[in-house]
Amino acid sequence: MQDFVHLHVHTQYSILDGQASIPRLVDKAMADGMKGIAVTDHGNMFGIKEFFNYVNKKNGKVNGEIKDLKKKIAGLEKGKVECEDPAAELEACKEQLQAAKQKLFKPIFGCEMYVARRRMFNRDGKPDQSGYHLVVLAKNQQGYHNLIKLVSKAWTEGYYMRPRTDRVELEKYHEGLIVCSACIAGEVPRKILQGKLDEAEEAIQWYKRVFGSDFYLELQRHKATVPRANHEAYDMQQIANEKIIELSKKYDVKLVCTNDVHFVDEENAEAHDRLICLSTGKDLDDPNRMLYSKQEWMKTKAEMNEIFADVPEALSNTVDICDQVEFYSIDHAPIMPNFEIPEDFGTEEGYRQKYTEKDLFDEFTQDENGNVVMSEDAALAKIDKLGGYEKLYRIKLEADYLKKLALEGARRRYGEVLDEETSERIKFELHIMKTMGFPGYFLIVQDFIRAAREELDVSVGPGRGSAAGSAVAYCLGITQIDPIKYDLLFERFLNPDRISLPDIDVDFDDDGRGRVLNWVTEKYGQEKVAHIITYGTMATKLAIKDVARVQKLPLSESDRLCKAIPDRLPSGKKMNLPNAIEDVPELQAAEVSTDPILRDTIRYAKMLEGNVRNTGVHACGTIICRDDITDWVPVSTADDKETGEKMLVTQFEGSVIEDTGLIKMDFLGLKTLSIIKEAVENIKHSKGIVLNIDEVDIEDVPTYDLYSEGRTVGTFQFESAGMQKYLRELQPTTFEDLIAMNALYRPGPMDYIPDFINRKHGRSPIEYDIPIMEKYLKDTYGITVYQEQVMLLSRLLADFTRGESDALRKAMGKKLRDKLDQMKPKFISGGQNNGHDPKVLEKIWADWEKFASYAFNKSHATCYSWVAFQTAYLKANYPAEYMAATMSRNISNITEITKLMDESKATGVKTLGPDVNESLLKFSVNRKGDIRFGLGAIKGVGESAVQSILSERAANGEYKNIFDFVQRVNLSSCNRKNIENLALAGAFDSFSGIKREDFFMENAKGETFTEVLVRYGNKYQLDKAEAANSLFGGDNMVEVATPEIIPAPEWSDLDRLNRERELVGIYLSAHPLDEYQIILEHVCNVKMQDLVDLTPLQNHDLVMGGIVTSVREGYTKNGKPYGISKVEDYTGSYEFAFFGNEWVEKKNFFNVGMFLFMKGKCQPKQWRQDEYEVKVNTIELLPDVKEEVIEQLTVYAPLAEINDEFIEEFSSLVKEHPGKVLLKFIVKDEDGQHVGLVAREMKINLQKEIIAYLNSQSMLSYKIN
Secondary structure, eight states: OOOOOBOOBOOTTSTTTOOOOHHHHHHHHHHTTOSEEEEOOBTOOTTHHHHHHHHHHHTHHHHHHHHHHHHHHHHHHTTOSOOSOHHHHHHHHHHHHHHHHHHOOEEEEEEEEEEOSSOTTOOOSGGGSSOEEEEEEEOSHHHHHHHHHHHHHHHHTTOBSBOEEOHHHHHHTOTTEEEEOOSTTBHHHHHHHTTOHHHHHHHHHHHHHHHGGGEEEEEOOOOOOSSSSOOHHHHHHHHHHHHHHHHHHHHTOEEEEOOOBOBSSGGGHHHHHHHHHHHHTOOTTOTTSOOOOSOOBOOOHHHHHHHTTTOHHHHHHHHHHHHHSOOOOOOOSOOOOOOOOOTTTOOHHHHHHHOOHHHHHHHHHBOTTSOBOSOHHHHHHHHHHTTHHHHHHHHHHHHHHHHHHHHHHHHHHHOSSOOHHHHHHHHHHHHHHHHTTOHHHHHHHHHHHHHHHHTSOOOBOSOOGGGGGOHHHHHHTSOOSOTTTTTOOGGGTOOTTOSSOOOOEEEEEHHHHHHHHHHHHHHHOGGGEEEEEEEEEOOHHHHHHHHHHHHTOOHHHHHHHHHHSOSSOTTOOOOSHHHHHHHOHHHHHHHTOSOHHHHHHHHHHHHHTTOEEEEEEEEEEEEEOSSOGGGTSOEEEEEOTTTOOEEEEEEEEHHHHGGGTOEEEEEEEEHHHHHHHHHHHHHHHHHOOOOOGGGSOTTOHHHHHHHHTTOOTTSSSOOSHHHHHHHHHHOOOSHHHHHHHHHHSSTTGGGGHHHHHHHHTTSSOOOOSSGGGHHHHGGGTTOOOBHHHHHHHHHHHHOOOHHHHHHHHHHHHTTOHHHHHHHHHHHHHHHHHTTOOHHHHHHHHHHHHHHTTTOBOHHHHHHHHHHHHHHHHHHHHSHHHHHHHHHHTTTTOHHHHHHHHHHHHHTTOOEEOOOTTTOOSSOEEOTTSOEEOOGGGSTTOOHHHHHHHHHHHHHHOOOOSHHHHHHHSOTTTSOHHHHHHHHHTTTTTTSTTOOGGGGGOBOTTSOBHHHHHHHHHHHHHHHHHHHHHSTTOSGGGOOOOOOOOOOOOOOOHHHHHHHHHHHHSSOOSOOTTGGGHHIIIIIOSOOGGGGGOOGGGTTOEEEEEEEEEEEEEEEOTTSOEEEEEEEEOSSOEEEEEEETHHHHHHGGGOOTTOEEEEEEEEEEOSSOTTSEEEEEEEEEEHHHHTTTSOOEEEEEEEGGGOOHHHHHHHHHHHHTSEEEEEEEEEEEOTTSOEEEEEOSSOOEOOOHHHHHHHHHOTTOEEEEO
């Protein structure tokens, strides 16, 4: 049998065309004894890095043998290895080395490219939309880089429906490449099939001239064997093959045979067929859809020998190509971008004259104090890893400039004279950065952060992640948290033991992030900056939905299957379809169903699950390169959502991109920074105070009061109900308390919170296993909360080095048992040498092992706690301004705005509707300290209309009345529709003499007042312009009679509020349910938002109420009536569905605008007992039950609070509201004794005025019924 290698292989990265995963392809090829395979996806190199990594992993054992043999051979040649017969041993080792190399599986990197029929920049209709197929393979490293250039330029310059190259580009980048003529869509076979033999021969001659013996003619034979397949392709292949074989002899061009692989095994053909349906948007039963031959699986060597037995040279040539391809790495040491250093500081040339290689050798291989810390071999290896002496001159120049900037920043941060600890810390960090080749990265980051703050008016976060542990970063302004003050560790971020360089993540305000990216792109060059690609795959539910759609499985069945898949599997296994089938009976039944469509849906969804479905762009990852990025990795393009322009995107994803040497930086947009920035602007606008948010008092008492009372709604990180509960218990008094709570409030560590709180308040003792541990555990009351504490204590107790302590952190965090077992003896012995009891050390180690996997990164917790503190400070000290900013930043999230309005109301800040004399574009604060709705939040009123209103108001003062408004505002920008919407939203309510209804009142001619008003405004402005230009110009010349305001009948409250809501999204001036607020909040036991998740309500009786806002009626396919009604309360809405007789009986209650009081139960569904539903049993109208459902008000009052003032206020309030509700008092004294008092003579009508009064008395509590 002839040996064979696949050279034309499509993986799943030939998106929605290939259905083969790279691991399965490699595993099958290796199992069949193939020497290698090529990956040649359509127009891209998306899968090449995964291919390289996976083959490296599979070759790992053999590469280990090769490394050992090379080491032994070097030793034998230098006479350092002792043996009886060194010459014979050397010969044997060399033979073993060659044998080992033969065992390596070879990855061949390629691409099936599209070659434009003319030039790649021609874009003239159908002829230019695609191109001829051509298989291009990289023979060596130079070929790989040329392939990258070709593929990248096909995207950036040649894209027209597909990424295209052309002959000019192929000739330019031909070196190191092997090309094959491809399938029948290739130029040579296509010309043959078109009968254009002279053009086919011309193409062969051109490719042979350019590529010489590295050009091959390709044969394919796909004889379909199943009815529903492409049977035409084989006949065309045979016609082309016959001529190709003839021409190969004529022009002395070698043949290769391929199978154009698109899936791994024959059984995957039908799954691939469904993938093609998805790609083309066709149904499986469409008679005119695209079909493959279903022969495109990765055939074995034996199968290929059988098909191409008549052309054995076409088989053997594939192996020759594989042998020609070299082993090479596509990975690279970090390629640090060049930061432009001022020439007056120094240049590389100047450094070469100033420093010898010996100087550099000593500086880069000794520690920060000049001590020799590595062997000569290790030192030389380090120099080599950094790029050799040529590169060291650049690194030293950058390191010295970084040192200059860092020391200048240190004096600003810490004062002119640095203490020993700070000085040593900065010295150590700068040395590590230098000797790891990292100073350029820091220079670039500090530069764009400086530009963001100083040039672009962009807010920058205080830091995030482990970078906040760097004192140098703090001195440079990259971070705003002092790491020395808060025991944050640099080696948590960077230390010599790190395999890869870390990246610094930076938060910018949402609006400014794009400006910073543009600045970076302009500074470093468009070709050197790129975003990072992401791949979207078919998740479990999506695979089912996709297959179901092309197979025409009913939507109800598809939904049923997807709903059967839980968010997490009960078995705890990884979520995928095979595991879900094991756990879910419904899926098991579907897999063996007698319905072939249902059964096939599960079968082929299993095969397609995990397949790459689309590409995206990483939300924040950005590459900045020293060179053109396409010198190192391929790029494609994507649309920038903000500008609509094309932007560069790497073809390798973020998890592997750094292996190639490219430096990744994360530019994140943080909405909270935008909120803070806007709040500061609001404060300046409303109070005239210019607040520096980075310098607010970290001991501010009102802020800690806010945290202690749990009033954190709308603040960052601390606003969940659970966190509020713990804050009220904790009563935080220091910033360290907040950092700890931020770190502890997560699954796992949360269990330690009660003990943390008890220790703070002295209810539990604060104990230290060894007294000196107090140094690092004092702030957390003896509890180990942070990874940094483990690191610091390992040094303190057992003399671990910085690198060792970080290795311990990683081992504990990731539960690396082998590493921990190696480190434990060192910890015990080191602790004993320092005089500590080994039993106590054993306990400490056991405690760490238990908790360290939960321990949090203190650097990140500290930074984000500072951002959180800033939001709480603003809310505590400037509540209206801060809440207005949070509302503006949630303008499209009405649910969130409603919550924020309720919170503002609870703190005494009103949220008022829009007003043309007070509102700004966004939410703002008026002179009285109330929040005003932004005009820009009104639907149908564009930003240009708002700006015209605001600019006129700023220039000439407030509008006096509606006529003054239309006389002054630009009516081209603010037109009739805008004015109507402003009126409906209540923006003119402050004008006397006109109400909302009047704007829509028609006159005798059938014109609305708004139409007349706009006509008047236009006439006035025209006459005014003419008067200004006349000989006797002046305002007194304008005399246009104001139109009459015809009083319109008043709308009902509900009608008015509904119109208002249509335009601003919520009820603003009032709520239709206000009359029933007490019942909804105190009698009902569930709110509509509670019904979204029925799990906590299972088998509970429910009492609920609200207003009907929409109703849909219809008939089921069985002819039964049904109705779906949406009922809304203050918290949200819920849809109730009724079927058959139940709808007939209850439909009269469900008319839009009706107020309902309902009772029911959360019970299992009739036919699916594992699913729950809300069953409504009784419905009454809220107006009918309003007086009946509230029976008793009980007020709980401390004896000390009952004084003459309270008695007088409350009794007068009660007398004003006589009714049927029983009033009862429970009075308690300081000893806990209590007495109940009942008002027998007087009953009350419980109105919101009484509830409001009780809520205003902080020492009182009450209960209804």
